[in-house]
Amino acid sequence: MLLRAVFSRLPLHFASRMVLRSPISALSTIARDRPRALLCSTILVQDGSLVHELPVMVRRANDLLLQDEKGQRTSSRSKMAKKSKSGGRRGPSRRIDIETDEGTAILFGSDLDFLNEANVEQLVAGLESCYTPKGVFSLLETIIVEEINSIVAVQALRKIIELENSPRNGNRASPTSNRELVLGQVVEMIVGTQDSDTLLEALDLLTRDTISPPVNPLRDRLCDEVASRIADNEMNVAQIVEAVRIMTKFRNLEYQEVVDSLWVGLAAKESEVSAEDLVPLFRSLYSFKKSRRFVHAVLDRRLDRHLRLLSGRQIADILNTLANAAIESPETLRLANRWAAAKANTVNEQDLLDLVRTWTVTRNVDPAVEKMMETHVQARQGKTRAKEVQLPSMHEYFRSACSVLLGSWVRWFRRIMACSLKVPTLIGAMMNYCESTRIRNPVILSGCADYLAKNARSLPAGAIVSIFVPFGSLYFRPPEPISGRFWKSLEDAVAYRFLQLKPNEALDVLLAFIHLERHPVRFAEKVFRAGFLDRLFHRRNLRSLDASKTKLRLFDAAMTLECPQYAGPMIPREERPGNPDCRDARLKRIVNRIHPHLVKLAGRHYVVSKTIFLGQLPSVEFYAIDAFIYPRFGPSPSQAFSLEKQHRNLSIAVLVHLPEHFCRNSSQLMGPQVTKKRHFRKLGLRVMSLDFQTLEKIIAEPLAVARYLEERFLATEEGM
Template identity: 25%
Template sequence: MLFLNILQHNIYKFIYIYIYVFVYMEKMSRIVLQNVNINKVSLFNLLRHLNTAKNQNLKYKSSKLGHTSVLIQEGNEIRELPLIVRNVCGNDICTDSDCTSEINSNTMNLIDKLKDFNSESDRKKAEEEIVDVIRGFKKCSSVKSLIDLLEIVMLDEITPAVALCALKKIVELENFKFHVATYRVSSFLETRTNIDYTKTTILHKLLQIISNGDDQNSVVEALELIPLDQVKVLPSDVYKNILSQEILCRVTESKLNINELCRSIDTFSKLNDFKKADQLWVGIMDKNSQIDESNIITVFRIMYLLKKSRKTIMNMLERRFQDFWHKLNVDELIEIIYTMKLTKCVSIKILEIISRWINTNIHTISETNLTSIVIELNQIGYVDIGIVKALERYVKAKHNAIKNPSLLVEIMKYSSKFNIQSEKIFDGCAKYLVNFNQQLNPSQIRDIFWPFGQLNYKPKCPINFWKTIENIMNKEFFNFKSHETLDMLIACVFLEKHPLNFIHRVFNPSFLQQLYDEGGQIDHTKMKLKLIDQCMTLECKHFQGPVLPRDKSAKSIWIDFRIKKVIKYVSNNIEHVFKDFNISYSIFLSQLPIMSIYFIDALVHPKNSEINYKYINFKEYPGLCSAIIIHLPEHYCWESENLIGMEETRIRHFRKIGLNVITMNYNKLNELKYPAEITEYIFDRYKNMLGPL
């Protein structure tokens, strides 16, 4: 057994590899310890030389393989990967003189064979004979005629390619015969014994020719026949073991190219032999120089079939991808992103390069392909400035020429997920909604409109925009799903547009019953209804509310642990700034519903006051108390200091009831290390607090 303990520093330093080789002899064993010091030599070339023993006075006569594992360090990560090992016994090792004599004899045999092909005409004649034989195989309509032809051409003289063609034809004929409904069972039974006996001998001989030949493609194609053989013409266990061992053996000798390796991995997975598929990572790493724009997609396609070696292969693809990314087309890039999503093995470096490609070629991408790119990036959870700039340029230039509304829908979903408040994207979508709303179904209208409220963006053409939204709501109100209707109304109140004409349709028994029948998260739906009711009550003078009864039952509200932690961290500084006041932490006010939007991180109220701050009407005492709100990173729009719609509404409602509002940035508080800096920041926010409305 071979154990490798690898300590790899960087490419400019030595690679120290300690190799422990256990050679088991008959009735005895001995341990050989080799300490190899290598400078700038590929690990995988080393493994190949060790396995083939090209530079040693040893030669393997046995193709038996063993399995072990190796520890590979890449940066800060250490992985244990499977490794192929040749098992060597004493009888399988020959001396240097034996190797020399065998090589000489093999060389003489090769020279003797080449004497038959001294002239170009002889070689062409041989090639023509091979083509004729293959044509003869293809013309055979039964297994018996094919076997008769094989007996004529003499099996000992055919090449692996010809043997593979014969093997394919036998499998094809047997499987075709199995699927023919008019096949006569009696006739089949009469000839089955004789043909099967002859066929089995022929199959073994053909397999032997393929295994002993130097045609790597024939070995791989022979393995690919096994999962296609539904009739089991090839005994799967026997043939699979022989061909699997042969492929693994050739991988250790670095004979398979990158395409053959990928095909082998794919076939092993179809045979449910994922362990052998994972062992071929050594071959892919050894042949990484063969990876280019023509076959890199092939390597990506087999990524999901690998388990332990997946991350190692991805790191190698990162390095290769940088050399020819500009030569790939958009379909290949989409497949790469899809593969990373499927394997959950995301490479930020590759995504950054893809972002650069998109930013460079945005106007040459079709609507269908761009839609697929945005969907995949949304699902994989990646955004950067290059992609945002590219989408901005595209929407600005083509918002009136876009034929597929799904593209804008997916762009707005992407903006919604990552809180991207882009003026160019939102204004382009607003104009599209005004001009082409007849082409949109209710769900698409909701998906385009919702981010306006979610990210608190007011379009530059408000009159036409809001007229269009009102007309759509009037016309399509009963075509929207219930939760889509609530989202439309919430987006309106976030933007301080009060949908008074539609409120009576929502707080209606038939609508509420429809909402219940659609199912979904009941608690979340209740919160939406309460939020609409409370927003209209506080902000719309013509709304006689609240409509919903106040929920006074005790309940638990989830509070972000980050808020608790930072409050504990800066509580002394807050109390120092507001030393003339009392501070109450983590509270709800009685005049507001118990909802997460109305949660106050800290409330500053006067000392020795006879008024209970929890129950007073703050409108009668405007500015008496101040609410401190700490905003987490997700409360802000992407790469911006603008707050999202929910947080803006939260601040606005606290000001509406008569509170001062002091906002603080969670990241800023964590960046400040010294108490004096924290105190100065809190005092600055206190001076810039927002007064009651």
């Protein structure tokens, strides 16, 4: 009995807590020659403090019990197993007793294999000589069924499917009348094999069957046999994974029920799951639906057991698999972070690169992750300093031993070799991780800045972008000891590689300069050349084109405000006002709540407006002011007002900062927000900064809101 096999094979803490939940129900009924051998039911399984309701496959009562010669009730599979001395499906001691005049002749398993395989090559050659499905069917009909062993049956099935799928087959859409009969006999011969790999191979072949309907008796028979063997603990972990993969390819709800029931085999084989099995098992996790939580818990336990044996690539593959399948896995992330803490000093660069990319996708933030990257950056800085100490002696050696030309070539070769492809890719991946997670770690960023200062001129264009742009987003300026060398090396590298940069990437680099309060005047002329603009605007994607235009406007406005040497503005001011509807719903909601308090705070001589775009700045979301306090009888905010001293500091720009406007676990604003405040102050405005999270906590208390706004009003930053 399949359900009995489930109880007998599972560990005690599972089997003792199983309860039949729902009555046994048949799978979906379709026209078949015979009913399905397996039915679907549900049981309750307690796993620690959790109780799972899981599907399970059960045999029909008519096929389940037989009467043996002693009148005892036994299953058909147990009766078949009595032919083997070991009782197992794969037992090597199979035998047949043949009565003769001289006594009983005993034929052992090896002799059976010889008889079964004696004509295998001849039969396979006959199958290969067939060029149409009808020819294969005719050949199979002339062979005695007993002569067809599992190898020939699989070859026949493969040949039939290949010929039916071949474009040269004229009868592809009209199968022969004896097709189902012959294929049914072939499948029955395959089901009788002792080799589960052969069974899975045949099931995989049926995924390419384009003649039969999506649900058909051939698939039913093989799926039932596979589920039975897994429940009887006759398949190993790799075979269970393969069975899940194949049945998932059927893309049918009926076979999905079979897949969900295969948790039984994984639970029974839990102690046999090795470190090498974990990645394939996690990849198959998305195939489970109803039993996914239970299977995930089993895999997490085995991951915990084999954690120290896994490589960084395996950990990255596991996390990537879960991220791609949109499976939330806090326990798996916790174990991965624990692995990172233990392997911080031993992980190699390739594994670290895979991990950093995975952490970026999963937005995984943990002190162990930062510590691993800090360790790598510090180790690389130490190696670089050691090389620098040895360079003078090596240089002197080459100068004394070689000519000036040879010495120059050696120095060039050393500089190229020091900048291998893997290292800048890893540095760029770490910077991308810091930017996407808003981690402003001084150790990591300083190490990456030092690397960029030494190697910028030999880096490819894409590496320069991926390493440098996050500095602007995080508003991190290089430390003073390397600041001059950093900017000189970077500007020279950008000037040398400018034509190799994509237009969008070039604007990202220039905006990063501006966020860090640097003025890339030498690149302004290149930006507004016709060739660059043609490349920038030659886009079919309208959203991408609008984003590129916005970046160009921001660059022009920033250079006009901050750089006296810039001959701008180069882009005419737009007449149309900004669109308030593009604002974040959270900002609009909180501004509406605090607006009465701001009106009261400003007094009767001032006006408080919501979502304002100033006339002297581009009408883009970047320059939107959440609330604007200005004199009642002064110029309107949409008009260009005077920047003279007597008109400065009369108006206040109120900015509400969302959590993503700050670096993680810090009060430091991100680079774009710092630039935004600086530009408003350049226009002579006072800037009042409010924290969204603080307002959310106190918004239901009017007195607390009033006190907070008054505190922030007194702390407004004066215009420049």
